[in-house]
Amino acid sequence: MKKEIYLDNAAATSVHNEVKQEMLKYFDLNYGNPSSIHSKGLEAKNAIEKSRETIATIFNCKPEEIIFTSGGTESINLALKGIAKSMKNKGNHIITSKVEHQAVLKTCEYLEKYENCRITYLDVDKFGMVNPKDVESAICDNTILVSIMYANNEIGTINPIEEIAKITRKYNIYFHTDACQAAGYCNLEIKKLGVDMLSLNGSKIYGPKGIGILYVKSNIKLVPILHGGGQENNLRSGTENVMNIVGFAKALEISQYKRLEETERLTRLRKQLINGIVSQITNSGLNGHPTKRLPNNINISFEDVDAEAVILYLNEYKIYASIGSACANNEKNESHVLNAMHKSDNIDSVRFTLGKDTTKEDIEKVLDVLPNIINSLRKIKETIKIKKK
């Protein structure tokens, strides 16, 4: 039987065994509602507070600055809508970039349409990186928030978050960063980063899906988007998902502990795959920054090849990758990220995202089958073209 080679870790990771074991306790032993005042409730409440402290230690922040949510999308919505609503009287201008995740872009669209906000979408360079100088130039008297992602989910480019934070501090403007893809590989120390809010989720760090956090600096007032029982310091009502919270904290703890070692290991594998592809396959090229990129991200465009077909061919070998624009919802699978980088209109891309189980042999297997797949697809395309003439 063929071994499965999972190279779609930017979409979702497996759940770490230690995480699973922690979570299982909350199915049959500690199932109480954290708001109940009997022992079962207190056990659940304690589990949440212990998890919050674990995360706060990693971030080097106060536990009460960590708000549990249902994932990256909700954290981002809370950060952006929460600030826009609470700062209504101070300003309505938000700065973001053209390459953000849809969770940011669609929230900004909503704020433009329904909350009278004005949004500046910054251009990026040819590697998909935001220039801090562009952030500074876009700031005006009405600016209330800058939201720039830490690392890009399609192309893996890492933004200069600390430099941007220096600028937002200079102008006394809040700075939110979407760190969903960065968590396993980048520094999350809040004081070093200088951000005011940071969104994170469990599904990219070998934790459960449907759980996230928003770090909110203690001096910031957010207007909640969910109203009800007043959980999470009145910022996120609804019975807490205790097992996911516990699983998230464990997953973050493990991923931070292994961060440097994994970064080094995956950077080597990344190099092996990129070099192998561009040296063996003509008219193929890497998208994103060559070095300032996530160690697990390889995003490649193959000229004259439909990325979806590559994914389906790879699937036959039990190799699981994704189209570069994994979150695209337009019919043509067009990537707003590649478009912003001014890659030519009709080029799409394949994204391989490595993970904790990826081995050198897995990369060799991909390099063994991929050139033939690309050659076959190019031949098919050529034949169709000739027949059409």
Ligand SMILES: Cc1ncc(COP(=O)(O)O)c(C=O)c1O
């Ligand atoms: C960069 C980035 N931001 C936000 C999200 C949304 O997170 P979630 O699916 O947990 O809502 C994702 C998930 O793919 C992501 O990669």
